[in-house]
Structure formats: C-alpha cells, structure tokens
Amino acid sequence: MQQDEEPPGAGSDAGPQERLDVARALLTATTGLAVCDLHGLVLEAGDALVAQLALDPRGRKLGELLSTPGSVEEPLPVDRLVEDLLAGAEHVLTGALVRRPDGQDQHCTVMMTLGDSGGAGHVLLVHVASSGSSPRGTRxxxxxxxxxxxxxxxxxxxxxxxxxxxxxxxxxxxxxxxxxxxxxxxxxxxxxxxxxxxxxxxxxxxxxxxxxxxxxxxxxxxxxxxxxxxxxxxxxxxxxxxxxxxxxxxxxxxxxxxxxxxxxxxxxxxxxxxxxxxxxxxxxxxxxxxxxxxxxxxxxxxxxxxxxxxxxxxxxxxTDALRERADRRLTVENDLRRALQEGELRVHYQPVVDLRDGHRTGFEALVRWAHPRRGLLLPEQFLDVAEDAGLVGLVDGLVLEESLGFLTRHPTARVAVNTSARCLDGTFAPTVARDLDRRGLAPDRLTVELLEGSLVPGDPVTEAELRDLAALGVGVLIDDFGTGYSTLSYLRRLPVTGLKLDRSFVADLPQDPGSDRIAAAVARLADDFGLTSTCEGVETADQARHLAAQGWQSAQGFHFGVPGPEERWFPAGAQGA
Ligand SMILES: Nc1nc2c(ncn2[C@@H]2O[C@H](COP(=O)(O)OP(=O)(O)OP(=O)(O)O)[C@@H](O)[C@H]2O)c(=O)[nH]1
Known part of the structure; x- marks a missing residue:
C-alpha cells in the first residue's frame, strides 16, 4: 500500500472537518509526544512516549522505534513523510507499530507536523497515539x-x-x-x-x-x-x-x-x-x-x-425497538424458508397494454405468498426480508421458472420478471439462456426488470450480466424509474432496452403539474434513447389518455387489470396473449 506516499488525511488540502477530527483525536488519544530533527533523530520525548516505547528514545532514530503496520521488519519511512511535509503538507498521518524491547509491540497512529525551533530551522513534531495492544504484541x-x-x-x-x-x-x-x-x-x-x-x-x-x-x-x-x-x-x-x-x-x-x-x-x-x-x-x-x-x-x-x-x-x-424489529424479521425469515420448501409462493400476472389502442402486449409476473394464517401477502410484505436473508435469489428463481412455464403454455404471451441486482452474480444470464433454450422460447418474449435503486453503479459483474442478457435478446428494463440514483448514467452505460415510470409520478396525474412535467420529460428521454416506455400504477381513463398523449407506449395498473393468477387471463384451454 502507498500509505506513506501521502497518507490518508495528509496534505495541505485537508478540509476543516478533517483537521478538526485530527485535532480532536490528538486531544483525546493517549498520545506520546516527541520532538525530532528532520532526519527523525529524537531530541525530546514526553513521559507518555517513554512509557509507550518502554525505553527512553532520546538520541535514537524514529525508524528504529517505529515500523510499518504490516511488517515489524520495515522501518517507518520517516524521510518520505518529512518530504511530504517539506512539500507543503500541513500534517502527515500514518499507521505504525511501536517496536517495544519487551516484544509487546503496539499498533498506533503517528501524526507529524513541522515546528519552528526558534531560529535553528524546522523540527519535526511527532504524536504517537496508541490504538490498543495485544498481550502477545501486534506481530x-x-x-x-x-x-x-x-x-x-x-x-x-x-x-x-x-x-x-x-x-x-x-x-x-x-x-x-x-x-x-x-x-x-x-x-x-x-x-x-x-x-x-x-x-x-x-x-x-x-x-x-x-x-x-x-x-x-x-x-x-x-x-x-x-x-x-x-x-x-x-x-x-x-x-x-x-x-x-x-x-x-x-x-x-x-x-x-x-x-x-x-x-x-x-x-x-x-x-x-x-x-x-x-x-x-x-x-x-x-x-x-x-x-x-x-x-x-x-x-x-x-x-x-x-x-x-x-x-x-x-x-x-x-434501541429496543430495533431489536424487536430484528426479531420480527427473523420470524418472517424462518417462515419464508418454510414457505419456499412447502410451495406457498405463487405467481400472479398483471396485464400490460398498448396505450395507443389498448391491446394487451404482455404481463408482469408478480410474486405472492399464500400464507396459511395471514392470507395472500404482497411482495412489499416479505421481499425486503428475503433480500436481507439472502433468499431473494430463490424467490426470483421461482418466479422466473414459473414465468417460463407460462410462456411455454401460452406461445404468444410475453412476460416481464423482477430480478434483484443481487442475483446478477455472473450466473444469471447463462442460466436464463440455458432455460430459454431448453424450452425453445424466443428470448425477446422475456424481459428482466431491475429496480433502479438496487443497481450498483460501476459494478463490472452486474454490467457484464446485463450486456449478456441484452446480447441474448432478452429485454432489460429499469423499474421504478426516477426513484433511484445515477439514473442517467445507467442509460449511458448499460444496455437497457426500456424504462418503467414509477407509480409515484403517475398517481397525481393529470392535475399535478410537477408529475406532469416529469412524466412528459421521461417519455421524451425514452424516445430519444430508443427505449420502450411503460408506466405503472395507471388507475383511471384520464391518466391513460394523458400518458398516451405524452407519448408513453404502454401501461399497467388497476385501470387495465389487477394482478391475478394465470387462470384469470387464460381460462382452462385458452392460449395467447
Ligand atoms: N481485498 C480484500 N478483500 C477481502 C478480504 N477479506 C474479505 N474480502 C472481501 O470482502 C468482501 C466483503 O463483502 P461483503 O461484506 O459481503 O459485502 P459488501 O460488498 O461490503 O456489501 P455490504 O456490506 O452489504 O455493503 C468480499 O468480496 C470478500 O471477498 C481481504 O483481506 N482483502
């Protein structure tokens, strides 16, 4: 590590907060103080430092007394640190090991500044803050x-x-x-x-x-x-x-x-x-x-x-309230593990329609939990627990598998599945490719929806997965668009094929001018980027007309149909979209 090139917190460009933090650390730390010449020769030492070092350091070089944190054999590069100070750094700060003669080495933080010796040039002021020791030393x-x-x-x-x-x-x-x-x-x-x-x-x-x-x-x-x-x-x-x-x-x-x-x-x-x-x-x-x-x-x-x-x-x-919440989550987590084993999770489908003529273009697959005591639970009642417990991959995998079965049974249908960005671990795209192939399904009948807020900007694994999906021909849609961060950089970097406007921007349409401007702007953005555009949470005919006039291509919401089981859309024997 280049910690000695310019240690963290070092440099004349340290902000006021950082300087305050350093000053506070020095005031509160068990700090040994020494005055050295610019070659690290100890001229004066405080009692705390003598105790920390278990010897009187006067007349010795700092490099003999302190080593780098990773290796007791490697002397602290005092000359390099002094060079930084002479080049203008207000202070330099680095981790170090105090090498005690009794072998009880200690991890510490060293801060150095330049002081004025009063006519004889600069001296080095050294503060050694102990950060805990081990009975057997810090080697x-x-x-x-x-x-x-x-x-x-x-x-x-x-x-x-x-x-x-x-x-x-x-x-x-x-x-x-x-x-x-x-x-x-x-x-x-x-x-x-x-x-x-x-x-x-x-x-x-x-x-x-x-x-x-x-x-x-x-x-x-x-x-x-x-x-x-x-x-x-x-x-x-x-x-x-x-x-x-x-x-x-x-x-x-x-x-x-x-x-x-x-x-x-x-x-x-x-x-x-x-x-x-x-x-x-x-x-x-x-x-x-x-x-x-x-x-x-x-x-x-x-x-x-x-x-x-x-x-x-x-x-x-x-707080106790946090404990209670954690306990409740644990109960839900255990219950969910059981539910996964006992097949209590179901997939419902919500129609997506073309806003120009109202014809159904596909479905979004939505998970439900048919809980034996609590009734039919919505994703928001358990998915966050599934995420935290590392179960979301199993839930998403189950929904994907069911949805592919749905596509197989209804050859003209299309379906969008929600996928947590956590599942994009390098195995997702190959699994999807294999499953589509095994069932003989055209990849463009499947769309993967990713929550904008769950994407990690710059994560190479996620980006590679999305590229592989897009190369396969699977749709990649950013869900709840407008609620996450770095949205626009995703559009630039990621092979996204569509946007879904978050329902919060639809709820107050057409009356709310702010929502109106955002919805119109996002529709134009989608159009400019050549992306499909879908809005969710459309509940009235008025909203549907307004969004169609803004250029939105498709929509879903209670106005067009509430999510329901497969049989609702395809009564026994029926096929198609
Ligand atoms: N460079 C380095 N990486 C390590 C070392 N030990 C563990 N890791 C990695 O540290 C990472 C820990 O990641 P996690 O704590 O699971 O997750 P995270 O990415 O920090 O995500 P959150 O904690 O949820 O914010 C894993 O990728 C480990 O492989 C180490 O000594 N050096």
Whole structure:
C-alpha cells in the first residue's frame, strides 16, 4: 500500500472537518509526544512516549522505534513523510507499530507536523497515539489480523468479555461498542482487484485508529468489518459523536496505487453503536443487568444492519425497538424458508397494454405468498426480508421458472420478471439462456426488470450480466424509474432496452403539474434513447389518455387489470396473449 506516499488525511488540502477530527483525536488519544530533527533523530520525548516505547528514545532514530503496520521488519519511512511535509503538507498521518524491547509491540497512529525551533530551522513534531495492544504484541500471528495488525474476532470477543466481566468503575460506568462495515466493498475488489481492496482496508484501519482514546480498542472482526470498543464513557453523546466521526472519516476518498497508477477510491462505511451500562460487580446486577459479549455484539450488529438498510454511510444507535424489529424479521425469515420448501409462493400476472389502442402486449409476473394464517401477502410484505436473508435469489428463481412455464403454455404471451441486482452474480444470464433454450422460447418474449435503486453503479459483474442478457435478446428494463440514483448514467452505460415510470409520478396525474412535467420529460428521454416506455400504477381513463398523449407506449395498473393468477387471463384451454 502507498500509505506513506501521502497518507490518508495528509496534505495541505485537508478540509476543516478533517483537521478538526485530527485535532480532536490528538486531544483525546493517549498520545506520546516527541520532538525530532528532520532526519527523525529524537531530541525530546514526553513521559507518555517513554512509557509507550518502554525505553527512553532520546538520541535514537524514529525508524528504529517505529515500523510499518504490516511488517515489524520495515522501518517507518520517516524521510518520505518529512518530504511530504517539506512539500507543503500541513500534517502527515500514518499507521505504525511501536517496536517495544519487551516484544509487546503496539499498533498506533503517528501524526507529524513541522515546528519552528526558534531560529535553528524546522523540527519535526511527532504524536504517537496508541490504538490498543495485544498481550502477545501486534506481530501478525495468533489473535492478530495479518493485513492490518489489529486484533482479530477471537481477540476482540475475549477483550470485550474481559471488560464486561471487570464491571464498572466510578469513572468508567459504560462501554460504547461500534460495529463498522465498509459499504459495497466487494465492488472495490471486483473492479480494481484485491490488492487495492487491501489498501482500502488498511487505510480504514488507520482512520479508525486515529479516533481512539486511551483504553479504547480496535479490531478487524470480519472481511470488511471492524469493531471499536470505547472505554470510560460517561456520556452517550460522546459515543454517538465518535460513531459519526468514524462514518465521516471513512467516507473520505482513499488514495490507492491502482492497476493504472495512483487513483482515488470512495468506499463509505456504516456504523452501528450500542451503549452498555457496565454491571456494578463482576457477577452483574448493575443498571444494565448481566451483559455478555455475544449479546453486545449482536446488538451492535442489529444497529449496523439498520444503518446499512438506510442506504449506508450512516450511523444507527441500538434501541429496543430495533431489536424487536430484528426479531420480527427473523420470524418472517424462518417462515419464508418454510414457505419456499412447502410451495406457498405463487405467481400472479398483471396485464400490460398498448396505450395507443389498448391491446394487451404482455404481463408482469408478480410474486405472492399464500400464507396459511395471514392470507395472500404482497411482495412489499416479505421481499425486503428475503433480500436481507439472502433468499431473494430463490424467490426470483421461482418466479422466473414459473414465468417460463407460462410462456411455454401460452406461445404468444410475453412476460416481464423482477430480478434483484443481487442475483446478477455472473450466473444469471447463462442460466436464463440455458432455460430459454431448453424450452425453445424466443428470448425477446422475456424481459428482466431491475429496480433502479438496487443497481450498483460501476459494478463490472452486474454490467457484464446485463450486456449478456441484452446480447441474448432478452429485454432489460429499469423499474421504478426516477426513484433511484445515477439514473442517467445507467442509460449511458448499460444496455437497457426500456424504462418503467414509477407509480409515484403517475398517481397525481393529470392535475399535478410537477408529475406532469416529469412524466412528459421521461417519455421524451425514452424516445430519444430508443427505449420502450411503460408506466405503472395507471388507475383511471384520464391518466391513460394523458400518458398516451405524452407519448408513453404502454401501461399497467388497476385501470387495465389487477394482478391475478394465470387462470384469470387464460381460462382452462385458452392460449395467447
Ligand atoms: N481485498 C480484500 N478483500 C477481502 C478480504 N477479506 C474479505 N474480502 C472481501 O470482502 C468482501 C466483503 O463483502 P461483503 O461484506 O459481503 O459485502 P459488501 O460488498 O461490503 O456489501 P455490504 O456490506 O452489504 O455493503 C468480499 O468480496 C470478500 O471477498 C481481504 O483481506 N482483502
């Protein structure tokens, strides 16, 4: 990683917020201070640094005392960092290992600035902020993550359990535990390679370390997941502030050494915070009752899931209401797994008509759950749970299979199926091609509808899947058009064949002038791009006439027919569209 070329947060172009964050980190961290000459020779050292290093560093070179985070053998490249400062950077910031003579190496964050020695030129001001240590030191090995040098999951859980068992003290009544996970990190790996992914992970670890105070701990507990334990909290606001600061600092671009040279990568993170009232005694019984590490981690995760569900790059604090919601989701998830096995999911079909003459051009396939107790459930009552639980592939696969059967039984029909972008994992297009071929179906009788908001811009796997589908002749339609983000860039980049206007722009037609202008503009856009145009949620003849006059080609909605089972459209023995 090029972390020493210009470390994250370094440079004279650091924004005011970032400078404030750095200043705050220094004020709150257990910081060792040293004054060095420009070759890194330590001239003066504070007591905290002497304690951190377990020796008196005066007269020694920084490179002997500090190494790069990944390798204890590799001295911190002090000369390079000083060069950045001399070139104008306000400060440089990097992760490092403190190499202690007792072998108890410590992960730390080093910040350097230039100071004025008062006539004798510049000196180097060095701040070494400790970011947690291991009983066995930070050399990658058991209990340590090899990439970042941080504690691994097992080490983090053991540390948390120890802290909970130790209970509260007057100045440490609470713990704050933050689960932090990078957003859509897979895309970085897939598009730029795992080496760049590693650089992003290492930078995230460094940025997290900067925000730590004495006694706090940081660990890498999963692929792209970190755990921060904030010790000695008296105030809830303090913890929320740290969580927000982490979210903000990770949202800043990361400079990496990419396949085509240096570049910036953006990979935000979501955070979930849980506040734990520590028990009065080791056996529990304090205001928070008995708390175990597993429960705390589960609650932090529940908050993290809520932050992810809010779209990422955000922070959520755990509450009992979140727990109840998570429990309810788990119940629905288990029920859905059973329903999939017992064949309770059904496909209904809603007609799509040509707006010019009202003839039926095809159907949209819509999943329903014939729940034994709750009746017929609509997709919005269970699909988000299916997405979260990784079941959406099974649901979409079932709808696709049923729809292909429908096309086989009704040779002139066309059908559009909804597909989660999550299913575009490299296997979708080949599966569709094989299934169409097996049934002898023309590909242009099938359209795949993708929710605009579920598409990840720039994901090469998704883009390749869409290209393969389009090359096959399958329609690719952006559903709920106008509600997601990066819409226009999709039209430019992706082989989309059609747009479906979201029902929210249809609901207030023809009276609402805003909806009217949007609908008209999107119709023109579709026309200009040579795309098919469909509107959904058409409920009145007035709306249908208005949309037809704007140039929309086709429509669906209660005005033309509510979704129903196959038999409604094709009574026994009937065929065709
Ligand atoms: N570069 C790199 N990648 C890793 C490492 N360990 C795991 N990964 C990858 O990290 C990715 C983790 O992705 P997920 O957490 O499933 O998903 P995500 O893309 O971050 O999506 P969300 O968390 O839902 O926002 C996977 O692609 C793993 O292969 C590692 O040490 N280095």
């Amino acid at each position: 990658p090995g058991p209990g340590r993550d090899a990439l970042t040098g941080l504690r691994d999951r097992a080490g983090a859980v053991a540390d948390l359990a120890d802290r909970l068992a130790a209970g509260r003290t007057a100045d440490r009544p609470r713990l704050g535990v933050i689960a932090c996970d990078l957003d859509r990190f897979r895309v970085v790996n897939d598009s730029l390679g795992v080496e760049v992914g590693d650089q992003v992970l290492a930078t995230a670890a460094e940025r997290l370390a900067v925000g730590l105070r004495g006694g706090d701990a940081l660990a890498r507990v999963g692929d792209d997941e970190f755990l921060v334990v904030l010790a000695g909290l008296t105030d809830e606001v303090e913890a929320v502030d740290v969580a927000h600061r982490i979210t903000r600092s990770l949202a800043a671009p990361v400079r990496v050494d990419g396949p085509d040279g240096p570049q910036e990568v953006r990979c935000s993170a979501s955070t979930g915070l849980v506040l734990v009232d520590l028990p009065v005694t080791a056996s529990g019984g304090g205001p928070g009752g008995v708390v175990d590490a597993g429960t705390v981690l589960r609650d932090a995760h529940t908050a993290l899931d809520a932050a992810k569900a809010a779209g990422g790059s955000s922070c959520r604090v755990f």
